[in-house]
Every structure is written in structure tokens, then in C-alpha cells.
């Protein structure tokens with residue numbers, strides 16, 4: 406018997422990277438999963454692979470940067486699954502630019518995809534859970550960059566800081582109804598996002614490792630395992646928390 410047997414889950418941005426690992430783990434633990442992405446081909450491929458393995462998975466092409474589309478996605482997931490117990494807000498993009506080069510469009514797009522989508526989806530999920538008495542779990546993919554800073558990732562840092570506050574605020578509001586709200590704060594996990602924006606040179610890789618006491622990047626499955634924990638009854642008294650999985654990066658801020 407899986408840890409998420411029969412749970413009805415929506416994963417926003419689940420065709421690749423961390424989101425994909427979470428979709429696969431949720432399915433393997435017995436959940437029925439709707440997942441979205443802007444990568445239509447990748448999403449359809451994953452849906453076909455999961456179905457071939459006997460999993461209950463549905464792909465929906467949807468842009469997390471458009472609030473109305475996010476609301477429609479939540480409604481579609483509820484319709485497909487006959488309800489919703491679990492929401493994972495995983496959409497995240499990073500614009501790597503100096504402060505002086507950032508445009509309004511850069512700012513708006515990052516905030517829309519990384520933060521507003523999580524607000525809109527969580528609000529829609531909360532409305533459904535409250536109306537149906539569902540004691541659900543809402544999880545958002547934050548980052549160590551919610552509390553640390555990389556100067557050329559300014560809009561990313563702001564969006565993740567906002568996600569942490571969104572998590573705590575919703576947790577308090579929804580706690581009396583048995584709905585738990587938590588976040589995960591990965592350090593450096595080897596995905597396309599990191600290859601494109603962080604691991605841009607050998608020197609950049611070395612700099613990242615110098616800030617990673619465990620001496621290695623994380624694997625997507627190491628993040629999915631935390632998502633399963635936060636989604637399942639194993640974390641039944643945990644709410645309003647950000648669980649950091651960063652190979653020791655946050656505690657590295659020691660005195661000498």
C-alpha cells in the first residue's frame with residue numbers, strides 16, 4: 406500500500422526536472438495525478454510512459470504565467486480526479502541578469518510564474534478543499550534563494566521569498582480546517598534550470614560546490630521524497646514549514 410493511495414493530486418509544471426520526479430513518485434505511491442506544463446511534447450511523453458506503467462496520470466498543457474489558465478487548470482484537475490487532496494506548486498523560472506539590465510517584463514514574468522501561480526492555484530484549491538471538507542496538503546517549491554541571495558537572480562530571489570511568506574500565511578489561515586501548507590527549499594539540484602542559469606562554467610560549478618558542505622549537487626528524487634513526506638500522513642502535524650534540502654548550505658554561514 407503506497408503512502409498516497411487514492412489521493413488526488415495536481416502538480417503544476419511537472420514534465421521535467423523536480424516536478425517530473427514528484428509526479429513519478431506521487432504516482433508510485435498510489436496517487437492519481439494531473440500534471441501541467443508548457444512543454445506539450447514532454448508532458449505527453451511522460452503521460453504515455455506513466456500510463457504504460459499502469460499509473461493514473463493526466464497531462465494538461467497550461468502556462469503557469471497566466472492566472473486565468475491556472476484557475477482553469479485547478480478546475481480541470483478537480484473535474485478529472487473528482488476532487489483534490491494535494492497541490493504541488495512547482496513552476497519556477499529564473500532570469501539571470503544584472504540589476505541594471507532587468508526589464509519590467511522580466512520582473513512580471515518571474516513573479517507571475519514563480520509566485521502568482523502558486524497564490525492563484527492555492528486559493529482555488531483552498532476554496533475547493535474548504536467547500537468539500539477535504540483535509541488536504543498544499544506544497545510549494547521554494548529555494549534556498551528565498552533567504553540567500555544571488556545578485557543576478559534578483560527577481561528569482563524575490564519570488565521565492567514571497568513563496569515562503571505565502572506558505573506561512575496560508576498555513577495559519579487553513580490550519581483550523583486540517584489543510585496543511587508547506588514548502589521545500591532545494592539547494593542545487595541537477596536539472597536544466599541549474600545547467601542554464603547556475604552551472605554556466607567550471608568556475609561557476611566550483612563556486613557552487615564551495616558553498617555545499619556535502620560536496621555534491623542534489624538529485625531530483627531527493628526532493629520528491631520530501632514532497633511525498635509533506636503530502637502524506639507522515640507529516641500530519643507539520644504546517645507552515647519550509648524544509649531545506651541543500652547539502653548543508655544554509656548552516657554553512659558559520660563564524661570562524
Ligand SMILES: NC(=O)c1ccc[n+]([C@@H]2O[C@H](COP(=O)([O-])OP(=O)(O)OC[C@H]3O[C@@H](n4cnc5c(N)ncnc54)[C@H](O)[C@@H]3O)[C@@H](O)[C@H]2O)c1
Pocket residue numbers: 417418419420421422423424441442443444467468469470495496497498518546547548549590591592593594595596597598599
Ligand atoms: N534545480 C534546482 O537546483 C532548484 C533549486 C531550488 C529551487 N528549485 C525550484 O524547483 C522548481 C523546479 O525546478 P527545476 O530545476 O526542476 O526546473 P526545470 O527547468 O528543470 O523544469 C521546470 C519545468 O517547468 C516547466 N515550466 C517552465 N515554465 C513554465 C510555465 N510558465 N508553466 C508551466 N510549466 C512551466 C518547464 O517546461 C519544465 O518542465 C522551480 O520552482 C525551481 O525554482 C530548483
